[in-house]
Amino acid sequence: MTRTPRPAALTAALALSLGTLSLTGCTSNDEQLAYQTDYANHQPLRTTGYPTVGSLRTVQQIVWHLADRDADALAALHTEDGDANSAARAWIKAYSKDAQGQVTADFLDEGSVRQQVILHFAETKRTQEITVRINNDTWGVVLDSPKPAKESP
Secondary structure, three states, X not given: OOOOOOHHHHHHHHHHHHHHHHHHHHHOOHHHHHHHHXXXXXXXXXXXXXXXXXXXXXXXXXXXXXXXOOHHHHHHOEOOOOOOHHHHHHHHHHHHHHHOOOEEEEEOOOOOOEEEEEEXXXXXXXXXXXXXXXXXXXXXXXXXXXXXXXXOO
């Protein structure tokens, strides 16, 4: 004897299938996938203070671009006018090896539109202060010349 499925069961199965499709459609954008891939491929960034979602993500990207020696991607985060390629190359030269190790970011001040951050590179015990800020609704960095400093005891 062959049973025919009940309409309620078919409706439930269809709703579940469509719900799953809509969820996977919402989560598969390229930017989120790139972020997750970068996150998985790098050491975790240790943090202190109170970063915002935007300031934290920007500092993570800065450290990742330094570790990957990706001057173009680092320069693309620059928020000020002018060419940042030479500054990005100087940052890569100064910090690429340090960024491959353990890095701690101290988020200072309130970070709704701008936040001072001190990067601590554990292996060399050097620090670098940076400013991350919103520019045209996206977060970026003020990419000045690097000024490595020894950590104070």
